[in-house]
Structure formats: structure tokens, C-alpha cells
Amino acid sequence: MMATILFQKLLIDMENKTLTELTVELKSKKISSSELTKYYLEKIKKYDPRLNSFITLTEEFALKKASQIDTEISKGNFKPLSGIPIAQKDIFCTKGVRTTCGSKMLSNFISPYDATVIRKLNEAGTVMIGKTNMDEFAMGSSNETSYFGTVKNPWDLERVPGGSSGGSAACVSAGLAPCATGTDTGGSIRQPASLTGICGLKPTYGRVSRYGMIAFASSLDQAGVFAKTAEDCALLLTHMSGYDEQDSTSSRESVPNYLQECKAEFKGMKIGIPKEFLEGLDHDVHLIFDEAVKQLEKVNCKIVEISLKSSKLGVSAYQVVAPAECSSNLSRYDGVRFGHRTKDAENIIELYKKSRSEGFGDEVKRRILVGTYALSAGYYDAYYIKAQKIRSLISREFKEAFDKVDLIIGPTTPDVAFKLGEKLNDPIAMYLSDIFTVSTNLAGLPAISIPMGMKKNLPTGLQIIGGHFQESKLLSLAHEFQKMTDWHLQKPDNQKWI
Numbered sequence: 001m002m003a004t005i006l007f008q009k010l011l012i013d014m015e016n017k018t019l020t021e022l023t024v025e026l027k028s029k030k031i032s033s034s035e036l037t038k039y040y041l042e043k044i045k046k047y048d049p050r051l052n053s054f055i056t057l058t059e060e061f062a063l064k065k066a067s068q069i070d071t072e073i074s075k076g077n078f079k080p081l082s083g084i085p086i087a088q089k090d091i092f093c094t095k096g097v098r099t100t101c102g103s104k105m106l107s108n109f110i111s112p113y114d115a116t117v118i119r120k121l122n123e124a125g126t127v128m129i130g131k132t133n134m135d136e137f138a139m140g141s142s143n144e145t146s147y148f149g150t151v152k153n154p155w156d157l158e159r160v161p162g163g164s165s166g167g168s169a170a171c172v173s174a175g176l177a178p179c180a181t182g183t184d185t186g187g188s189i190r191q192p193a194s195l196t197g198i199c200g201l202k203p204t205y206g207r208v209s210r211y212g213m214i215a216f217a218s219s220l221d222q223a224g225v226f227a228k229t230a231e232d233c234a235l236l237l238t239h240m241s242g243y244d245e246q247d248s249t250s251s252r253e254s255v256p257n258y259l260q261e262c263k264a265e266f267k268g269m270k271i272g273i274p275k276e277f278l279e280g281l282d283h284d285v286h287l288i289f290d291e292a293v294k295q296l297e298k299v300n301c302k303i304v305e306i307s308l309k310s311s312k313l314g315v316s317a318y319q320v321v322a323p324a325e326c327s328s329n330l331s332r333y334d335g336v337r338f339g340h341r342t343k344d345a346e347n348i349i350e351l352y353k354k355s356r357s358e359g360f361g362d363e364v365k366r367r368i369l370v371g372t373y374a375l376s377a378g379y380y381d382a383y384y385i386k387a388q389k390i391r392s393l394i395s396r397e398f399k400e401a402f403d404k405v406d407l408i409i410g411p412t413t414p415d416v417a418f419k420l421g422e423k424l425n426d427p428i429a430m431y432l433s434d435i436f437t438v439s440t441n442l443a444g445l446p447a448i449s450i451p452m453g454m455k456k457n458l459p460t461g462l463q464i465i466g467g468h469f470q471e472s473k474l475l476s477l478a479h480e481f482q483k484m485t486d487w488h489l490q491k492p493d494n495q496k497w498i
């Protein structure tokens with residue numbers, strides 16, 4: 001009895017450890033990967049029905065892999081992430097495991113291959129425990145567009161966790177997984193990280209391979225991670241980045257040891273705050289942000305005001321470019337080769353129409369319509385070309401800013417998590433929740449959101465943006481901030497959501 005209680009306590013202690021600390025425990029065999037994996041699987045089975053953060057649990061797969069890892073560890077073979085349970089966003093193709101992208105269209109799709117992100121993280125020793133819920137085809141900011149139901153925010157079950165990677169964010173925030181993957185096309189890692197009080201890193205475009213990551217808007221999509229600390233994000237990034245011949249847009253830039261670089265001695269930096277990022281900001285979030293800035297000043301950071309005028313046009317440009325690319329990417333779902341196929345079609349045109357009408361939800365249809373419209377002859381110049389021009393302007397302004405400052409900061413979102421249903425019938429209000437995040441995708445820059453404070457028991461995030469391939473720099477500032485503060489250690493009150 002006593003031994004069982006002690007063992008339970010040990011497992012709960014493990015939940016509070018960073019990934020680096022966990023790997024030490026696993027390596028020293030204080031705990032096995034099988035025990036850790038079982039612990040998380042049981043916890044998910046018991047408590048996730050409240051949150052709905054997982055679409056598929058991969059129990060059998062996970063236990064088999066964990067036991068293989070344990071055998072490896074007993075032979076002294078230890079990989080960088082050996083035995084670490086991880087939740088994978090259901091946008092990544094996973095061999096032999098259902099990959100739905102949050103859509104009815106793919107609700108029965110079993111992928112014949114692994115995405116590169118999955119392969120790399122597998123090779124580094126992680127154990128996939130399940131596939132997380134998400135907005136359908138990653139289109140959304142609230143995780144309310146999923147065919148598999150809404151995800152709840154563990155800080156307040158009546159509020160959204162953000163989107164589109166809402167399931168990944170909610171499960172890490174609630175302690176149902178130590179880390180998770182996500183994707184970010186316009187903010188889908190940073191915004192949910194901010195609303196659930198954890199760290200979310202979106203790397204430079206091309207840093208991580210997009211092979212096997214179901215496409216939404218190919219020139220903006222990038223894979224990244226959720227974890228409790230900047231250090232953990234650095235560790236994961238090191239093992240998922242790198243050139244991949246399967247993705248022609250993946251970069252050949254060498255991959256540093258981000259963990260080591262983020263922990264190197266911090267000597268201060270010059271940091272820009274775009275005045276546009278403080279406009280339309282909630283008053284309390286503004287005050288919290290001011291406090292965060294004061295912390296940074298304590299560690300020799302020089303803060304300067306800058307201007308990114310065109311960032312105000314970011315959402316408008318994004319809402320043309322992203323739907324345009326999505327309308328093209330999603331044309332592959334025709335009911336013929338894979339995905340949902342209607343049961344009653346008289347001819348091929350009807351087969352296409354009905355399969356797509358039945359398989360896609362409203363938001364996806366809206367984006368396909370907008371995108372098709374923006375790309376059609378006559379409107380192409382008026383919308384698509386104009387949006388691309390704004391995109392160039394935004395990139396140029398960022399580039400000029402990074403000639404003057406090391407990093408740019410601002411709040412990740414204009415306010416804390418909103419109520420479920422609050423913006424569901426007002427797409428424009430929903431799109432505007434991405435106002436501070438979309439510009440970095442348009443410019444292909446890396447950015448992280450880390451917890452910076454609480455407004456009435458709801459978390460808010462600090463966004464740190466860097467120049468291309470400056471992940472180490474932004475992780476280093478994030479790490480320094482986390483050495484001084486404990487916002488990243490705050491957890492949702494179990495009494496409230498369990």
C-alpha cells in the first residue's frame with residue numbers, strides 16, 4: 001500500500017519536471033517509459049472527456065514503443081528524448097494510425113506513412129500517446145470548428161483553448177501530456193499557448209519539414225511545439241528540425257543545439273516594441289505586458305519603440321493569401337482517391353459535389369469559397385496580388401526593424417481566452433484574434449509565446465519574434481524571463497476542471 005502511494009507521488013512529481021529533467025529520471029531508471037506512458041494514458045482516459053483534447057488515443061502503439069525504449073535503456077542505449085510521451089496534432093500523418101485533420105473528410109483515413117516530424121521525433125525516442133483535436137484543417141482560432149467537437153480550456157471549461165492547435169495546448173496545460181506538437185499558419189501555436197498558459201514555438205518557415213503535414217496554406221504553414229518551458233521547446237526543436245529532401249521548401253541551414261544555445265550566458269539585448277502591437281489591447285493585458293517589460297529591463301535589455309505600420313493590414317492580407325492557398329490545396333479531396341465519399345452519386349460531378357459538401361464543415365467551405373473567388377480572373381489583381389504586395393511590405397518592415405533590434409516583443413493576443421460560442425457566428429471578430437500573430441507567418445519569421453501573467457485567473461502570453469533562423473536568440477530571452485518569473489509554473493486548478 002505504502003509503496004503504491006509513494007509510486008503515485010513519484011509519478012505526480014514527474015508531471016512537474018521539465019523534459020530535460022524527465023530524461024535524467026528515465027536514463028537513471030528511476031522511472032520507466034512504460035510507467036510514465038501508462039500514467040499519462042490513464043490520466044487522459046479518466047479526465048479528457050471533460051476537455052476533449054484528444055481525437056485518438058494510441059495506447060497499444062504507445063505501450064509497445066515504451067517497452068522497446070525501456071529495453072534499449074536497460075542496454076545503455078539512450079537517445080536524446082528516449083521514453084518521453086508526446087501528443088501529436090492530428091494534422092501530422094502517422095503510419096497505420098488514423099489521421100483526421102479534425103475533419104469528417106478524413107475521419108476514416110489511415111495514413112500509409114509518417115510525416116517527417118513524426119519520424120524524427122520517433123527516432124529521437126519519444127512515445128506518441130495520441131493524436132490531438134484541432135480546428136478542421138487547422139482553420140480557426142477557438143477549436144470550435146472540429147468535426148470531433150469543441151475543446152475546452154482547462155483554466156475555465158466555459159472558455160475556448162484557442163486554435164487551431166487547441167487540443168495540443170489544452171492537454172499540455174492540463175498535464176495530460178508533457179509536450180505536444182502543433183502547426184502555425186497564422187498563429188495556431190502561439191495563440192492557444194497564450195490562452196492556456198504554456199509555451200508555444202513557431203519556428204522559421206522552412207526550419208521544420210512540412211512533409212506529411214496536411215497542407216492548409218503551404219507558404220505559411222510551419223510545424224512547432226508546445227511545452228511548459230522555453231528549454232523544453234528548445235530541446236524538441238533540436239530534434240525535429242533540419243533539411244528534408246521530401247520538402248523542397250525545407251532549409252539547409254544547419255541545426256544548432258538549441259537547448260545549449262538557449263541556456264548560454266545572457267548578456268542583454270536590444271528589444272523593439274511595435275506601437276501597433278499595443279493598439280486595441282485589453283487594459284489589464286496591457287498592464288501585465290508592462291510588468292513583463294520591466295522584468296526584461298532588469299536583465300540588461302534595452303527597450304525601444306518601433307513601428308510596423310503594415311502589420312495592421314496583416315489579417316486582411318492573410319485572409320486572402322491563406323484561403324487562396326487552401327482552395328488549391330483542398331481540391332485534392334474529391335471523394336475518389338481517399339477521404340469521405342458520398343453514398344449516392346449518379347455521375348462524377350455529383351460525386352465531387354456531394355463528397356465535398358458532406359465532408360467539409362462550414363468554416364472550411366467559407367475559406368474555399370473566398371480563396372477561389374480571390375484567385376479567379378478579374379479578382380486576382382484586386383485581391384490576391386494586392387495581398388501579396390502587403391505581404392512584401394510586412395516582410396520589408398520586419399527586416400528593417402531587425403537591422404535595429406535583436407528581437408521584437410508584444411502581447412500574443414489582444415485579450416485572454418474568450419467564451420465558447422462568443423465569436424463563432426462572427427468570423428471577422430474570430431479572424432481579428434490573430435491580429436498580433438499573422439504578420440510573422442506572412443514574413444516567415446520564428447516566434448514564441450510564453451506565459452507572462454494572469455488576468456482574473458486566466459493566462460496571457462508574451463510573444464517574442466526573431467529574425468529568420470534566430471530561434472536561439474528568442475529562446476534565450478524566453479528562458480531568461482522564465483528564470484525570473486514563475487508564470488510558466490502556474491497550472492489550472494484541478495478542482496475546476498477535473
Ligand code: GLN
Pocket residue numbers: 138139140141163164183184185186187188189216322434
Ligand atoms: N486562426 C488562423 C486561421 O484560422 C490561423 C490558423 C493556423 O495558424 N492554422 O486561419
